[in-house]
Amino acid sequence: MNAHDIMGSARRVIDIEAAAVAALSSRIDAQFAAAAEALLECRGRVVVTGMGKSGHIGGKIAATLASTGTPAFFVHPGEASHGDLGMITSQDVVIALSYSGETGEILTILPLIKRLDVPLIAMTGNAQSTLARRADVHLDVAVEIEACPLELAPTASTTATLVMGDALAIALLEARHFTAEDFARSHPGGALGRRLLLTVADIMHTGDRLPLVPESALLREALLEMSAKGLGMTGVVDTEGRLAGVFTDGDLRRTLDQDIDIKHAGIAEHMTRSPKTVTADMLAAEAVRMLQTHRIGGGALLVVDADNRPQGALNMQDFLRAGVI
The missing domain is CATH 3.10.580.10 (CBS-domain)
Structure with a gap:
C-alpha cells in the first residue's frame, strides 16, 4: 500500500465508526431511560462485566461511571465464576457487555446473577440473543459493519458500546446534579483537583x-x-x-x-x-x-x-x- 491507500483506509475506518455512533441516537428510547432509572435507584455499586474487547470497554465504562458520581467497578466474567461473583451483592446493578449476546463466560454466571435478583442491563448487538432476552433492560449497540474489512476485529461495535456507556454516565451525572467540584474530589492528585479544590x-x-x-x-x-x-x-x-x-x-x-x-x-x-x-x-x-x-x-x-x-x-x-x- 502506498501513502494514499493508507490514508484512504484510515478515513474509511473513521467514517464507518462515525456512522455507527450516529445510529445510536435513534435508540435512546424507553429502554435507555429504564437503564438510567435502575442505575439511579441502585443502593450498592454498578458491576460491569464483559469478555475480551468488550471487557476492555467495560473497564472504561466502569471507570467513567465511578468518576462521574455513580460508584462502579469491573468484574471479569471468567474470574466471576471462580469466586469473584462474591463481589456482587443484592444491592447492586449489573451491566453485561457482549456484542453477540452469547458469550459463554457471561451466560455461565447469568443464573447466579438472577438468583441474587439484581437488575441486569445488557448491551448487545443482537436483541434476540440469550443475554438480551434474559436481561431486565437491553441497550441495542448493533452496527451495520465493523471497520475491520475481515469483519473479525471488534471496531465499530466496541466504539458504539463505549459511546452508549458514556451516554449513560453523563445522563446520570446530570440527573445527580454532579458538579465540577464533585468530580475534582475523586481526582485530588491531578491538575483538575488542584485547580478546583485549592482555596x-x-x-x-x-x-x-x-x-x-x-x-x-x-x-x-x-x-x-x-x-x-x-x-x-x-x-x-x-x-x-x-x-x-x-x-x-x-x-x-x-x-x-x-x-x-x-x-x-x-x-x-x-x-x-x-x-x-x-x-x-x-x-x-x-x-x-x-x-x-x-x-x-x-x-x-x-x-x-x-x-x-x-x-x-x-x-x-x-x-x-x-x-x-
Missing part, C-alpha cells in the same frame, strides 16, 4: 510575609517593604488596620513617569484606592479568573476578611507554583 488560603502569604505599610508611610518606605516581601506590591492600611489601598510595580512605573521626589512623597498620594481583593475561602481558580477578567497588573492580589482587614497576599507566581494555571 486562596492554601497558597497565600501571611504573617511576616504579608507586605503592609500604614497610610502615613512615605513612598520610599513602601518600596522597601515591597523589596523585602518580594510580591511586587504592598497593601496600605488605615489607622484601624483596614485596607486603604495597594501599591504595585505598575503603580511605581506610573509614579516614576511623573518625575516626583520618591524620598519625600507619601504613599497615600500614589496608591490605588479600592483595589480588587479576594477572600481566603475563595477557590484559587476563581481568583485567577478575577485576575484575568480585570487584567490586574502583575497578578497581585490582597486577601481580606469581612472587615476589610488584610489577611494575606499572593501573585501569579503563587498560582503557577500551586498548579492552578
